[in-house]
Amino acid sequence: MTEEDSSAKMSEDVERYLKLNPPCSSSSSSSAVAFANKSGTFKSSSPPCPEHVLENVLESVLQFLTSRCDRNAVSLVCKSWYRVEAQTRFEVFIGNCYSLSPARLTHRFKGLRSIVLKGKPRFADFNLMPPNWGAQFAPWVVATAKAYPWLEKVHLKRMFVTDDDLALLADSFPGFKELTLVCCEGFGTSGIAVVANKCRQLKVLDLVESEVTDDEVDWISCFPEGESPLESLSFDCVESPINFNALEGLVVRSPFLKKLRTNRFVSLEELHRLMVRAPQLTSLGTGSFSPDNAPQGEQLPDYAAAFLACKSIVCLSGFREFRPEYLLAISPVCANLTSLNFSYANISPHMLNPIIRNCHNIRVFWALDSIRDEGLQAVAATCKELRELRIFPFDPREDSEGPVSGVGLQAISEGCRKLESILYFCQRMTNEAVTAMSENCPQLTVFRLCIMGRHRPDHVTGKPMDDGFGAIVKNCKKLTRLAVSGLLTDEAFSYIGEYGKLIRTLSVAFAGNSDKALRYVLEGCPKLQKLEIRDSPFGDAGLRSGMHRYCNMRFVWLSSCVLSLGGCRDVAQALPNVVVEVFGSDGDDDDDTVTGDYVETLYLYRSLDGPRKDAPKFVTIL
């Protein structure tokens, strides 16, 4: 609907409503009088409360408000607006599953269709959190199953989801359409099978970077017969073989399928068959990109022709076990590609060149550092539309070779001026290169640099990396997410505090000299929501300096710093709306802990419903 259509429709609604429920002529409300004048005709019957008029209008207006920030603002105007907003909110986003209880959610919102839930903090991905810490989906699925029978969409990130949870979900929501599980664990192929089988309206089943146990269930065969409404099916993270014939059959009967991300158990020949069946695909995860080794008597399939036929492909990923000699088969789609993910493929600059030089429209590029500075220069030369770059380490150890450096970073900054987001792993870096990026790429909102050697200075000047990161926060005025690394003194943090006024997420590791650094950040960054710090010399004084902020932040994580139990307790006692958890890295309460006072990990977050009841034994809630 265009804006004019919608406002026209709205005033029609208002008029129709008023004709049925004309306001009383003796009403003192000026707005009621205004309505009366506009509609022209009214009868003198008993009027409804003007509030009802307003609420109805508000409902009509609010349906166009989708941004949750706007909706949150609306809900604060007055009780009436709060009520109407709650009735009309269909999508809810919960950034920390422990910030409220499921009961509170179901009490406030009565008509939810879509839920986004996030659980564990990001450092849990790196083994910094013991297993069984929490973030279970179970209480949420139980509560929402009762409250929202018309729920259509569930999107979970870093949650613990069991097969039983998935079964309950599949049973409880007849209109269920979209399931996305990102970085989740606790379930297996049997849970997926139930969802596939029972959710007859399923359009989206996306398993992204999740751990899926192999229960040896042929889940692909569990999709019901007949035409399928599937639009997106991603299972590239599933580390178990699949029934290819069943997959092919499913693809054949899914005319709306646009996104298909296969896992590494799908060979190149099988991929070819799928592509022939589904030329309408826009996003393709290519699986292994390696042929079966059964020797083929017949002619090899024409892979390039298959790519040529799939004119709509704009996004390619996979290449889990790729063979270089087949890589050029993707050439026909290169010019149309907006997103290319080579981050599982050990691709050399020599292999990259013929491909990347046709990728003029690429906006998102993920790769391994195997492409080297040379490959990055090739990207910089061609990919003028690049918005997001991620370079992962092929060999993620601290002292590995390091084929990318400031040279590549600087080249990218000079060639890709529209860059908005970068994640860059390297072994060595210079302030000069980082500063160049800050000057050449003013659109940067996300800057994450990981110099893998801890405490590494600028490898040319030997100085700390303070100036480089300082330039980033100073020049990139739209920066909302920052991850720092290398040798950093308190000065770097003074820059962050001084210039990082829009920063919402900050990641710090092995950096800083003293509590001053933490204080600069906590006092200087008013938008800071998520702070994750490890192995830095920050103690109780630094922690205390953020007391005024913690109620307004999603979470703070401090691990392997210099915190004491007393200092953490002070925070807990001063801020009743903040839950303060402390735990060790071990996950059980052994005789291993050094002293009773040392805090290995502090994780604090605001909560409306107090400390959680499901904390395991190794977690102490202060």
Next chain:
Amino acid sequence: MEGCPRNREIGPKLLDLIPQGRKWYQEDKNNTDQEKKLELRLGPPGGDEEDHSAIKKKNTEIRNIKKETEDKSFHCFNGNHFSPSNKTTSVPHISQKRTAPGPVVGWPPVRSFRKNLASTSSSKLGNESSHGGQINKSDDGEKQVETKKEGMFVKINMDGVPIGRKVDLNAYNSYEQLSFVVDKLFRGLLAAQRDISDGQGEEKSIIGLLDGKGEFTLTYEDNEGDKMLVGDVPWQMFVSSVKRLRVIKSSEISSALTFGCSKQEKMMH
């Protein structure tokens, strides 16, 4: 970035840690003393005239107790924190030379499924431009069936050392490597303990962990709860059944392994 003073003195004398009007924390001239009191230490108190870099290093060391880092600075725990004769100097970390540091938990911050790319078949290809299209097709006849190799961290304790550590067994391929790592992990700690108790304080290698000839022997507890000597079964079988490790005094082998052990015959070497 000019104009930002680099204040490297001890103690933020001029700094007011709290905004006006709030008294979360008593700010006074003894701020640094209070901060220092909160710092954890091992070793003799007092005599702290170090600058910030040393304080940072001290903090690093304190943290290092709980981590599997192989920073040589670790070995400063010999009753003499910053003796220049040590393997590292007390000059700030810029000149710290780390020789083959061991794995630190979760660093670099790369998710587990991205960690073992070197071991998949694609590693045999690529980055060799001379190969071009001539990749030998004779390599993986079967698809490698790897599960996602996460770091397999098991706890390891040592008799006489109160602090436990963790080792990533997936990082090693043999008992010799494991033995080497155990030596590196505990050598300094053990020396620190001995220094504290009887003033010896020198470091000795921990050797002979596997053959019963050293002062210490490496044992483990498997998934059935049995305590066994390390080294009897093939490495992969060991890795798949081990739950935790313990370095015990060789003199106490028989008593240490008796409890709950039904495989005593294995112990007789």
